[in-house]
Amino acid sequence: MRFKILFYFGALVFLFAPKAFAYLDPGTGSYVIQVLIAALLGSALFFRQIWAKLKEIFHLKKKESDES
């Protein structure tokens, strides 16, 4: 769920971006959208990694407090 929210936030940023992303040449295929999707996939991965890191830190803290 968190992934989805982050994802839509990311997608919105792109949707309302200046027209720089808005052209598609129907003859050659959608190059622009691929660059955009790669960025979305990349940022999703980035946020997921941060999330995993955060979880790890909290987990560690929890563990430490368990031990003490």
Place this chain on the structure above:
Amino acid sequence: MRANLPLSFKDPNGFIFFKDGQIFRQINPSYKENYDLLMKSGLYNELVGKNFLISHQEIKPGLIKPQLIPFISYPYEWCFSQLQDAALLTLRIMKMALKHGMILKDATSFNVQFLNGKPIFIDTLSFEKYVNGKPWVAYRQFCEQFLAPLAVAGYTDIRLNQFLKSYLGSLPLDLAVKLLPIKAKINPSIFMHLFLQAKVQMKKSNSVNNHSQFLSRQSLVNILDNLENTIKNLEWKLPETLWKNYQENNPSYTDGSLKEKRETVEKFLKSIKPKNVWDLGANLGEYSRLAAAEGANVISMDADPTVVEKNYLHVKQKAETNLLPLWIDLMNPTPALGWENQEREAMLERMLPDTVLALALIHHLTIANNLPLPMLAKFFSKTCQNLVIEFIPKEDFQVQELLINREDIFPAYNQTDFEKIFSEYFLIKEKKPLIDSKRIVYLMKKNEKN
């Protein structure tokens, strides 16, 4: 005799032609560099080794002879899993190509055929040298030909895939997104590849040059992985259909008559020794499998995509090699499509069988669809040499069901007239009335005079 295949006109790199019943592919000098790369990079051997790509023989430089596909089928004749498997094959090939420094320059579903029960890529001229940083030229085509129809079939209704006939294998993205429910939109990958892409497509601005877009190889692989996972996760929940109930509680047969029907069909097939069989109205393919067991190549057709899906899953599960289930409605068979109606063949223009199975079929055609028996007999005589056909009389439960709410306008639908009408075209070699049933299974052979 040499004839170029009309569908080749789209490819400037070569064309396919038939000569003396064999298929050849000419490779033009413009494609030589890419062809050499395909062969020398090890990609060809790897793909052929995995049965992903059709193998070929090199006749001379610039001329190859690909392995022949016995029966060409089209994406609008495939069930959900067939289209899904074709999509996954295309992506796997693209990923393997990328490892060898090549890409697929087309991602059309027509480049996939079914051979020995599995999808196989047939266009040897689709491979092109990968240019570092260049996005995938066939990405949108892939989405239109595979992802969009699969998503629409999975989320909405598989019957919408009949649109693939209207758009030559594609489902335009702006149309696809109108057919998809909100549920599909909240799937991030479907949102990106279909909704976002359709949105971007709609906007028009000349401010960005497509060719200046840079996409790293890793980013391209990420997109391909994402497409693969998205397609793997799509599923079609099979609806409970009429035919399922039909098979499970059909009062027209007892266990004894079903067993006898099976044995009769088996005996008839053994005497025919068929090579190519069409099983029309095949349902789950029970009788198709009897023909396949005799060594025939069987096309198992049904108008209900649910039973075609189940039939294909059975083929996959048992690794059956000579049975191809297809979603074809005999009352409205696949037409010829494309430029001058010559790019994609009509069902009846493709390789015809020597034997047709028409079991528990004709009452649907004659009673439910008003097709006169003489027209049916003539159709079979144009289609095959041997006919295994089941006559279902009016007293039969299934026919009574069909007649329950309509006037009986079928005076000629009786055993005597049936035999008389079919004898115009066929010689009745054997007939076997089934016990505990009023049904009769016939073995017929086409008359010499016809």
